[in-house]
Amino acid sequence: MNNDPAILQDKPLQWESFKDNWFKLARFVKQYSESGGDAIRIRFDDFSKKLCQNMVLTYCDETEVIGGGIIYHERSVRRYHAYPVSMVENPDAKNKAIQIRNTDGEIETKQEFIMEWTINAALS
Secondary structure (H helix, E strand, O other): OOOOHHHHHOHHHHHHHHHHHHHHHHHHHHHHHOOOOHHHHHHHHHHHHHHOOOEEEEEEEEEEEEEEOOEEEEEEEEEEEEEEHHHEOOOOOEOOEEEEEOOOOOEEEEEEEEEOOOHHHHHO
16 A cells, blocks of 8 residues: 555545555456456455455446536546445445445445445456
8 A cells, every 4th residue: 555644644545545556456457367367366356355354345326527618528437435344334235325434423325335346346
């Protein structure tokens, strides 16, 4: 992970950095496994389940507007986020809206959905 002191002080930024680095590794492993190394993808998924067991990966689909004024284009974009299991009220609820305990102790439901830390789930 990044050792920048500013990132080490900001927990949400740490979680996002962890997620970003996992995605970089997953893309590399996927590309490598497509040339005949399927066993490495399977092992990566197995190791990810163990290494990421204290984190929850989520996704949300958003509409992004490109351009402005009279000419613009809309496209659907999938965004990913990561949270520690300790903040998530329903960490085992795959494909369900995530419920986060905020700093005030209240439960907030977000339109993000829990997914697995696997190459197929994240990069399909």
